[in-house]
Each structure stands twice: as C-alpha cells, then as structure tokens.
Amino acid sequence: xxxxxxxxxxxxxxxxxxxxxxxxxxxxxxxxxxxxxxxxxxxxxxxxxxxxxxxxxxxxxxxxxxxxxxxxxxxxxxxxxxxxxxxxxxxxxxxxxxxxxxxxxxxxxxxxxxxxxxxxx
Numbered sequence: 001x002x003x004x005x006x007x008x009x010x011x012x013x014x015x016x017x018x019x020x021x022x023x024x025x026x027x028x029x030x031x032x033x034x035x036x037x038x039x040x041x042x043x044x045x046x047x048x049x050x051x052x053x054x055x056x057x058x059x060x061x062x063x064x065x066x067x068x069x070x071x072x073x074x075x076x077x078x079x080x081x082x083x084x085x086x087x088x089x090x091x092x093x094x095x096x097x098x099x100x101x102x103x104x105x106x107x108x109x110x111x112x113x114x115x116x117x118x119x120x121x
Contacts, residue, residue, distance in 0.1 A: 027088035065096030
C-alpha cells in the first residue's frame with residue numbers, strides 16, 4: 001500500500017512504470033485535492049488567504065495508471081475505496097486508485113510533539 005496526496009504522488013508517479021515492469025503488487029491510493037493541501041492551508045492562514053505555487057494541474061490519474069498498463073480506478077466514497085483496495089490486493093499486480101477529496105481539515109492541531117528539553121526557569 002502506498003497512500004499519498006496528489007502532490008506527493010506526483011513527485012514519484014513514474015515509479016508506477018517500475019511496478020508495472022516488475023509486477024510489483026503495490027496498491028497506490030492518491031487522495032487528490034488539486035493542491036499541496038497542507039502548504040496551501042498554511043499560506044491561507046498565515047498570509048490573509050494569499051497563496052502561491054500551491055495549486056496543482058493534475059493529470060487524469062486513472063488514465064495515467066492505464067497508460068502504464070496497470071489497473072486503475074476512481075472512487076467516490078469510503079465504501080468504494082475499501083472495495084477497490086481489496087480488489088487491488090487480491091489482484092496481486094500494481095493498481096492506482098484515485099480518490100478525489102475536497103479541502104481537508106488541519107491535522108497539525110492533532111499532533112502533540114513532546115518537548116526535547118525541560119524549560120529553563
């Protein structure tokens with residue numbers, strides 16, 4: 001399983017060619033929102049809704065997967081995603097699943113990072 005956003009996936013999308021060539025059974029799930037989502041949200045929050053270089057012009061991910069000769073599909077719900085993942089795993093070869101999403105909430109408020117050093121008095 002590979003789970004990524006569209007921006008992260010596009011950094012290494014050509015590795016799907018390697019998976020196809022060698023029959024590597026990776027199921028790649030791409031959550032596509034058309035942006036570097038976290039970067040865009042941070043820019044909006046920090047710079048009065050102004051953004052730069054955070055929107056993406058994505059390919060059709062299903063057609064991209066098919067162009068490598070691998071199974072590919074687009075899903076529209078969590079139930080469809082679960083079923084597609086199961087099909088991909090059962091298939092044994094590489095598969096690309098495009099999962100379009102809207103703007104996602106800020107995950108950073110949920111992450112608690114412990115302090116490395118005690119505070120000085």
